[in-house]
Amino acid sequence: MSLALAVCLALAASPAAAESFESLSIRAEKAVEAKRPDEALADYSEALALWQAGDSKPAKAKAFAARARLYDERGRVEDALADSAQALRLEPRSARYRYLKGHLELELGHVSTAITELYRATALDLNLRQAYLDRGLAYARQGDLRFAREDYETACRLGLKTGCARAKTLKERLAKRAKPRPPTPRFAAARAPRFHGVEIRRGPPPQRRKFDLRRCRAALDDCVESGLSFGECVSRSRSCPKPCVEAFDRLASDRSEASAFREVFNDGRCEAP
Numbered sequence: 001m002s003l004a005l006a007v008c009l010a011l012a013a014s015p016a017a018a019e020s021f022e023s024l025s026i027r028a029e030k031a032v033e034a035k036r037p038d039e040a041l042a043d044y045s046e047a048l049a050l051w052q053a054g055d056s057k058p059a060k061a062k063a064f065a066a067r068a069r070l071y072d073e074r075g076r077v078e079d080a081l082a083d084s085a086q087a088l089r090l091e092p093r094s095a096r097y098r099y100l101k102g103h104l105e106l107e108l109g110h111v112s113t114a115i116t117e118l119y120r121a122t123a124l125d126l127n128l129r130q131a132y133l134d135r136g137l138a139y140a141r142q143g144d145l146r147f148a149r150e151d152y153e154t155a156c157r158l159g160l161k162t163g164c165a166r167a168k169t170l171k172e173r174l175a176k177r178a179k180p181r182p183p184t185p186r187f188a189a190a191r192a193p194r195f196h197g198v199e200i201r202r203g204p205p206p207q208r209r210k211f212d213l214r215r216c217r218a219a220l221d222d223c224v225e226s227g228l229s230f231g232e233c234v235s236r237s238r239s240c241p242k243p244c245v246e247a248f249d250r251l252a253s254d255r256s257e258a259s260a261f262r263e264v265f266n267d268g269r270c271e272a273p
Helices: 003-013 021-033 037-050 057-073 077-090 095-107 111-124 129-141 145-157 161-177 214-225 230-236 242-252 257-266
Strands: none
Touching: 021 037, 021 057, 037 057, 057 077, 057 095, 077 095, 095 111, 095 129, 111 129, 111 257, 129 145, 129 161, 145 161, 214 230, 214 257, 230 242, 230 257, 242 257
């Protein structure tokens, strides 16, 4: 055997000639495009096992997210959720990965957590229509039909026909729920109390002023984006008035924190005493 041939054989057998994270990721993507999910899953798993510090972190996050979708297709939702969390650790500002995690949480029945994740996804990308659709479903599952209809209508405006159909169905359900107001009795007005002696005059009741939410919301948004829950951010807030915090706590006791946050702080119901 010649020396040149021996060197070539040695190089071919050496680790340097083995597949790399990048090459396996590319092969996995092609397998997905060719609708060979088993090969794609194996290639992504091998690629992630070979990832090194010098490789791209965004590419690693993309591989985790891709493998999560493949796991989800096979019903391995817990594995898919773990991979989506890994993708988010690498790319915390990705609306797509945030949506993926929220979608998987919803599949597992974790409705409150799903709403929180989907809320964060739409905050990162206002046009992420699938996130509105899933969040509408999550709200519907916990009985918040008004919020569900609003999210379905947003998904519809963004071009999802499924959102249009669901919004129409909810509109009909809410119309059936609505009860007509009872007629006002003819003599419903109570008689004014009669005072004898010194007349006591009372001043007008104190007016409740609308609270400026800009500073409060800015602090809460920064806190939520840092990864803390809505409840943790509200409890830690020093710029939001106490009545707003108390209103949030009351609502969050029987619904999701995201729903309570939205109703108190987004719908303008937060007021100062």
